[in-house]
Amino acid sequence: EAQVTQNPRYLITVTGKKLTVTCSQNMNHEYMSWYRQDPGLGLRQIYYSMNVEVTDKGDVPEGYKVSRKEKRNFPLILESPSPNQTSLYFCASSHSSGNYKDTQYFGPGTRLTVL
Amino acid sequence: RKEVEQDPGPFNVPEGATVAFNCTYSNSASQSFFWYRQDCRKEPKLLMSVYSSGNEDGRFTAQLNRASQYISLLIRDSKLSDSATYLCVVNFAGNTPLVFGKGTRLSVIA
Numbered sequence: 149e150a151q152v153t154q155n156p157r158y159l160i161t162v163t164g165k166k167l168t169v170t171c172s173q174n175m176n177h178e179y180m181s182w183y184r185q186d187p188g189l190g191l192r193q194i195y196y197s198m199n200v201e202v203t204d205k206g207d208v209p210e211g212y213k214v215s216r217k218e219k220r221n222f223p224l225i226l227e228s229p230s231p232n233q234t235s236l237y238f239c240a241s242s243h244s245s246g247n248y249k250d251t252q253y254f255g256p257g258t259r260l261t262v263l
Numbered sequence: 264r265k266e267v268e269q270d271p272g273p274f275n276v277p278e279g280a281t282v283a284f285n286c287t288y289s290n291s292a293s294q295s296f297f298w299y300r301q302d303c304r305k306e307p308k309l310l311m312s313v314y315s316s317g318n319e320d321g322r323f324t325a326q327l328n329r330a331s332q333y334i335s336l337l338i339r340d341s342k343l344s345d346s347a348t349y350l351c352v353v354n355f356a357g358n359t360p361l362v363f364g365k366g367t368r369l370s371v372i373a
Binding site: 183190251 | 304
C-alpha cells in the first residue's frame with residue numbers, strides 16, 4: 149500500500165530535550181516536505197527536499213533541522229524544543245512539487261506537546 | 264508575496280444544498296491549483312486538481328478564473344460526509360513548494 153508514515157504519532161516532551169520525528173514514504177517520490185499546522189494559521193511549510201541530499205527552508209524553519217540521506221526518509225529534528233513548537237506536524241511527499249498531475253500524499257500527523 | 268486567501272467559514276448548510284467556496288491567489292503567473300480536503304485531526308487529502316477549462320468529479324466542480332485570480336469549488340447535493348475543511352492550494356512557479364490556504368470549514372447538517 150502506497151503511504152507516508154510518521155513516528156511517533158503523539159509525543160509529550162520537555163523544553164530542551166532533543167527529539168526526532170521520522171517520516172518515510174514507499175512511493176519512490178523525489179519531493180518531501182514538513183509542515184506544521186496551528187489553529188488560525190493553517191499549514192505552514194518548515195523544510196522541503198527536492199531530492200536526496202537537497203534540502204531547503206520553507207516559511208518557518210527556525211528551530212528545526214532536516215536531512216535527506218535516502219530517498220524514502222526525511223526526518224525532522226528539533227535540537228532544543230520549546231513550547232512554541234507545540235503543534236501538529238505533517239510530512240508529505242510527491243513526485244514533484246508543482247505538477248498538477250502529482251498528488252501530494254500526507255502522513256497521518258504527529259501531535260507534539262512541549263512543556 | 265505568495266498568498267492564498269480563503270473565507271474560513273464555517274459554512275453551515277443543510278443536506279442536499281449546493282455550496283460554493285472561492286479562493287484568491289496573489290500571483291497571476293501561478294501554474295497549478297488544487298483543492299484538498301481535511302477531516303478533523305486528520306491529514307489533508309487531494310480532492311481534485313483544478314484545470315484551466317474547469318473540471319467536474321461527480322458532485323464536485325472546480326473552476327479557475329485566471330483574469331480575476333481565483334479558483335472555486337462547487338459542491339452539489341451536499342452530504343453529511345462532506346463536512347470537512349477544504350484547503351485551496353497553489354503552485355506559484357515551476358518546481359517550487361505548494362502554498363496552502365488556511366481552509367474553509369464546511370458543516371453539512373441533517
